[in-house]
Amino acid sequence: MKIVVLIAGVHDPKWPIDAAAALSAPGDRHIMSPFDEAALEMGLRLRDAAPATEIAVRIAGGEGATKIARTVLALNVGDVAVIAFERAWDQAATARALAPECEGADLVLLGREFGDFDDGLVPSTLAGLLGAGFFARAQAISFEDGPTLLRETGASEERVTLSAPLVASVTNDRRTRLRKPLMKNVMQCRAATIESRVVAASSPPSPLILEHIGPAAMLRATSAYTMLEGAIDEQVRALADTLWDARA
């Protein structure tokens, strides 16, 4: 099985955000989100169960993502690269840029918020582009009846067995908390060279300034209306006349 794990990264909350600065941060301030971690852990569990499994990890953020890349390397994932999107402010564009990185994968795992702050369109669009199935909000993985992804919906549980190419967006769950790397491997990866490449070649957008962001304008829909007045039987007759007129 070939697995591609896509990691988005988030700003480390222990660092304050400067509202007057561009919405990007030095690499040492990027960490994996809980969703990223769960996606990666699922990939590692699959490799634990079938050691021949190949895992490739692609981390968004360009050079700023190298700290995350070293953490992934320390978990004994050999195929790790950081990728940069030069124009990614659109879910479809993001998915199109990611698709070549996922060609040939039996399973693509990515955090549910990847690329669009939890709108959830990037994972499903990516599945469409790859011609793969899609499973949203995967929470856990089991192996009793072959590798199976699980999610809870209210009182029930939904499952998908990994038998055909699939894109799964992953949410965090205590059952998929990311393991810690061994210190030996962390230290050995400190000097590793991290592959870096651009996955969408075009002019970069202007940096996003936090204090320039405001709430989106609400669309207000209006239409004509008629108040029904009088006694109940009068309102019923008025409503019937309105419906009869509308039918005509």
Added chain:
Amino acid sequence: MAPGFDIVVAGGGAAGWSAALGAAQAGATVLLCEKLQESGGSSALSGGCLALAGTDLQEAQGVDDSPALLYRDLVEVGQGVNVAALVRTYCDAQLATYDWLKAVGVSFSPVIETASGQSVPRVHTVDPADMVRALRTGAEQTGLVTYRPGTAVTALATDANGRVCGVRLGDGTAITAHKGVVLASGGFAKNADMLAQYAPHYAEAVFVAGDGSHGDGLRMAVELGARLRDMAYVKGTFGKHPTDETNDHSLQAVYKGAIAVNQEGHRFVDESISYKLLGDAVMAQPWHTAYQIMDQAIFDTGDDRVRIFDFGRRLEEGLFYVADTLEGLAAQIEIDPAVLTDTVTRYNGYVDAGHDPEFGRAHLVHRHGALRRIESAPFYAYPSTAVVFGTYCGVGIDSAARVCREDGSPIAGLYAAGEVTGGFHGAAYMTGSALGKAVVFGRIAGDTAARA
């Protein structure tokens, strides 16, 4: 200078608030300056352990302990380097301080455990942040204590006779201290230059300490000629997970019967010794890392009410490696399975024979507890390095908490308590003695200064 106070206390951790309360109870007016916005310091981050002997809690559990045994253990674990008079003062004052803490509202867990350097169960556990809050509340309720958060003491003022008579604050304000100044400003675990000077062997260790631990008080005292003690014995505590950033506390499974093996699968130390000495030992191992190896029976002796023995929480946090066989465990931690199996088999043989010819381990911890075989699945491994929680060394004081010069003479008007002081621990450290000395000597410093 502006009209002042009887006493100025620099630092709002356990030592500082103990000094403020002790001074106020003796009738002195006090200004307590904490340079951070929140008080608590490294005390609030600690494991909440106090080394106390002869308490009602011990008696209720049938533990036969005494100040005399505590003294013997403290000197032994400190390898005789510690100042005997300070150890004696601590042992003599700790029971009264325990009652004093309870009177101010500090709650102690009924669980008494045995840990580093202790011959009998002696770890008394509190919520450390709650303890500092209780001390602060008690101090402020006297009506004699003024608290200024976000206010750094940057210099000491002396009169024509060399007596410390006030402080200068970060904003340049001068404050008079009619009876003296108590330094309770913590250690220097957040001062890279001082660490490089005094603890270069811990460059790769993990540091967890209050953000204000910059050695301010130590610097100010040295400028007035204070002597330093135990500076060669800065040590980290064994048992910190090296790659986890969410749980700062150490884990001491070795004191319940686990063994420590390095990345090559070999034991390297008598696991029953002080976790400060274990810290030194692990820093000398490849990758500065070891694994505490145990079986289910040892795991089951953990106690979720004592942080250093809370195995269940660490398991819940995903920090343990677990396997049904030692070979499987070895594979997870990338040790040759044959080597790890051989190490455990040989150790079990030592347990059966009652003799460990490799490292001389005879007890679980210090002189307490019979060794346990590692044999019942599943098996557990906890990655461990050393964490520097505090610097445990600093300015020399006498039994009245007066800061002393090289010749032993006290610097008039200058007192110190807590992590800024040296001489009490010596070469190693007993669990609970750092927080213990903070409250014991903090109270003494405040009381002595107030009566000056």
